[in-house]
Amino acid sequence: MHVKNIRLINFRNYYSLNIDLNKKTNIFIGKNAQGKTNLLEAVYICATGRSFRTNRDKEIINFNKNEAYVGAQMNIGKQEKFIEIKLEREKAKRIRVNKTELKNYKELYSGLNVVIFSPEDLKLVKEGPGERRNFLDMEISQIRPVYNFNINRYNKILFQRNNLLRSSKFQTNISSLLEIFDLQLAKIGTDIILERDKYVQELSKISSITHNKITLSRENLELKYLSNIEILDDKIEMEKNYLNKLKRYIDKDIEAASTQLGPHRDDILMTINDKELKTYGSQGQQRTVVLSIKLSEVELIKKQRGIYPVLLLDDVFSELDEERRKYLIKSFQDMQTLITVTDAIDLKEMKTIEKSIFYIEEGKLM
Structure with missing residues (x-):
């Protein structure tokens, strides 16, 4: 799969841009704050319907304008797709696939899988569980669209249940009211937990091998999904246990x-060599783990869909030493890759690969 063309109008700092992309490697060179990352964001939005940088669509619209447009012509196997997204300050975004408008972005399944790797991904290790849950939700949704549907349903039911808990002091029959939500939470929550656990197990197998190669067999990486609901082979039994546990926790939930x-x-x-990475891992180890996970995402998508995703590398070469840069370059030569760098010196290891180079300055191709 690959993106053939991107067109932007009033998108971030781009007033107008129409760019044809190389099927292999595309390198965007420019100083900071010139708009390089905005191009990666545009591809990501066309793939998933949302940004990896903000939850507020109006932030994507050029500061001086009231609406923005992004369109991407893409090839997915033997299928051609044209994704268009229109953003307006006072309205919900509108998405069209091959000229047919969707009801909302949650209906979008572009078929374009993307994996993004940026220095911000260190949050995956350094910050709280929310970062890691968001990571799982974004990645699994790309492979299994029904998972995204389940997450949205779960969050809606959870919101309603929490509202009821906050008003519980005014309710005399709180337990019977909660039971309505609990039945739904246990069913959908079980599906989500099982899907996440399966994904983490598969990702752990691949990333362990990748990390072992990068570290020359010095480090063993392991990922494990931690749930407060016991994970069982029998899904029906797991739902029952989940529901019973929710009932036992009613007093704690009310409090x-x-x-x-x-x-x-x-x-x-x-964990690295059985020690928790967040607590005991060095900055270099944490960065290498994130690299291993991102490259393993690529391989997992290839395994699931039989085709490589598009890889987005946002200013990561300056963060890696020469050995890891070479490993990364070797890894992405079989797929379309979009790379941002601030200096052409970062290209020295990429002399022999097929590529197109673009220079970006103040939202314009130079």
């Missing part, structure tokens, strides 16, 4: 005015 159990509280444990 906290929020739901204490479920996938919205889960996490991923990352």
Whole structure:
């Protein structure tokens, strides 16, 4: 799969841009704040319907304008797709696929899988469980669109249940009212937990091999999904246990005015040689783990879909030493890759690969 063309109008700092992309490697060179990352964001939005940088669509619209447009012509196997997204300050975004408008972005399944790797991805290790849950939700949704549907349903039910808990002091029959939500949470929550656990197990197998190669067999990486609901082989039995546990936690939930159990509280444990990465890992180890995970995402998508995703590398070469840069370059030569760098000196290891180079200055191709 690859993106053939990107067209932008009033998108971030781009007033107008129409660019044809190389099927292999595309390198965008420019100083900071010139608009390089905006191009990666445009591809990501066309693939997933949302940004990896903000949850507020109006931030994507050029500061001096009231609406923006991004369109991407893409090839997915033997299929051609044209994705168009229109953003307006006072309206919901509109998405068209091959000229047919969708009801909302949640209906978008572009078929274009993307993996993004940036210095910000260190948050995956350094910050709280929410970062790791968001990571899982974004990646699994690309492979299994029904998972995204389940997450949206779960969050809606969870919101309603928490509202009820916050008003519980005015309710005399709180337990019977909660039971309505609990039945739904246990069913959908079980599906989410099982899907996440399966994904983490597969990702752990691949990233362990990748990390072992990068570190020359010095380090063993392991990922484990941590859930506050016991994971069982029997799905029906797991739903029952989940529901019973929700009932036992009613008093705690009422006291906290929020739901204490479920996938919205889960996490991923990352260990290097059996030591927790977040607590004991050095900056270099944490950066290498993120690289291993991102490259493993690529291989997992290839395994699931039989085709490589588009890889987006945002200013990561300056963060890696020469050995890891070479490993990364070797890894992406079989897929379309979009790379941002601030200096042409970062290209010295890419002399022999097929590529197109673009220079960006103040939202314009130079």
